[in-house]
Amino acid sequence: MNVLVPLTVAIPLLAAAATAAVGRLVPPAVLDVVAIAVPAATAVLTGILLVDSRRGTIVYWFGGWRPRHGHTVGIAFTVDPIGAGLALFAAVLVAAVSIYTWHYFDETVPLYHALVLVFLGAMTGFSLTGDLFDLFVFFELMGVAAYALTALARTQLAPLQGGFVFAVTNTIAGFLVLIGIALLYGRTGSLNLAQISRSLVAQPPDGLLVVAFALLAAGFLVKAAAVPFHFWLADAYAVAPSPVCALFSAVMSDLGLYALARVYWTVFSGPFGATGSAVRGILLGFACLTMLVGGAMAFLQRHLKRMLAFVTISRGGLFLAGIALLTARGLAGASIAVVGDGFVKAALFLGVGVIARTLRSGDELRLRGRGRALPVVAVTFALGGLVVAGLPPFAGFLGTSLVEESARAVGVGLPVSVVANVSAALAGGAILRATGRVFLGLGPPEDPLFSPEADRTERDELRGTGRIASRAMLGTTAALLAAGLAVGFAPGLRARTEQAAMRLEGRTAYARTVLARAPNRQPAAAPSHVELSSVVDGLVATGGALLLAAASLRRRRATAGSLRRWTWPLRLLHSGHVGDYVAWLVAGTATLGLLVAVAAR
């Protein structure tokens, strides 16, 4: 099976190069077929790798440069179930989005297809690599493709500005990651994760390791859009084309968190083992802040895509909380939620694309009552809101319940549960309120909670006139929603994901497999069942979301006005100014570094 490993990256990248080179010479239909067939093939390959990696981590050395006597020269891909699962998830989503974009753009854009394929290749490489510098290269490759995709509509100001902010902040994140990597290389003389892990195992966390960890974590948290690194995401996702947003929201942000987990467990869990609980507290603080800010800001948006962008941020906070707990169960919860929520978020963004195309607006107030002709999108929004709010037994709930159970086990159950459920109620409530207003015509036509003027960020998809949504668009939206709902019912999902999480967190076994070819087998997971209190939490959060949505649609002007005054400072922070965002990035990095330094003393 080893030979398949490099193909998962090579096929999308080669196809991208071919598409960019001869895309203008071949008929558009050929491009559309390539854009669907290549991610589908990648999905098959990563699916095979996922099944195969369950029997033991697959290690592939490029050019046959294997380690000698435990020392590495070559570059390795290490495929374990969580990495392969993420790559598979990315490939499936890209394939689905390519079906959706069949004849979506007015002019055929060969470069669009090439960029999406580069993006896919970078994501699979990022998920499978076992080498730190490779991780940086795929980080940047993914970034560059994403910046260009965001600013695809080059003639409109908002996408350009969103793309610019996105590019500047994420490039700086790349610098932080690279400096962290350089420091680790200076200390250990290696870029291979397993070898670094072995070199550092007996080290106490000194200044260099603290700085390296802070820089790497901050860089990955920018990609994951944790507060206060999150500003770029709301601006970029509000203006990128909807299908591109679906990809970004469902996988790209989560890959930053995956990298954080991978690097923490292979490199830093040894030196920081004794200060683990302090690191947990610091990361959980960032996670809780992210959940709350994301949920609150989602509730204040009238522009559907920007609302979904803040929903993405608040869900990212939940995933970060699962990883921050530093337990296999927490990581498993985050992984399940990433996939289940990811499909749902993608379906929601694709639904907004349908709305923008047929109703020519993305503004909740202007769309009031006009969505009745789109039952598929209405169902997507209604069910999507409930899943995001945490309705049992869907995957969002399953993931949240695992995170909550793990939090209880390490003694932070109450704060994490409260924050997670409040955030889920806010995010779900925002989606349900939009459902009520757009598809049922509920609520007043004006809402003082929102800014008085319509957002100007919806122009990206209004080219062309009098269009109807194609069957491909509606079908993909429904299929992704169905996939998101079905994930929660996969047999043995909890136990299997928990085993996979243990594999990712098993530092010594990982190093042994990579450096000494010792087989790395599936650890046995303790049997676990959904606890009753988690079900109650999920139901309470769902009820809270419904109540919030209903209250928001019936609210008297005075209450909304005072809410608006109270939330004004929060809005003011999201200034749309690239300099402000970079200042927040630097301040966040410094804070993270100081906290880790104090904890490591």
Add this chain to the structure above:
Amino acid sequence: MSHLPYALAAWLLLVGLYGVVTSRHLVHLVLCLSVAQSSTYVLLLAIGYRSGATAPVFADLPLGRPVVDPVVQALVLTDVVVSVTVSALLLALAVDVFEGSGELDPDALDTMRG
């Protein structure tokens, strides 16, 4: 070896980021980003430096002659490629912004507030 290259790398990063934060012109902002990026080149080369060593071109070197670390030099090359890609893309975006709005001052670009 002295700590000077490390201090220089830190200085370049901070001064570049300061420029990005306070910039009033998008092209200036992209150049400040390049300044910040050059800190990574300095840092990487400093990490691979050995005093008294020569360039790692093994074709005509006597055996046992110390060389500087070739790995970091390869990393810097990759880093330069990444940097050029991002700078080119950002400058292209800046040109498009200017053509669309006649503005290059980030303070004047406010399509996204709240």
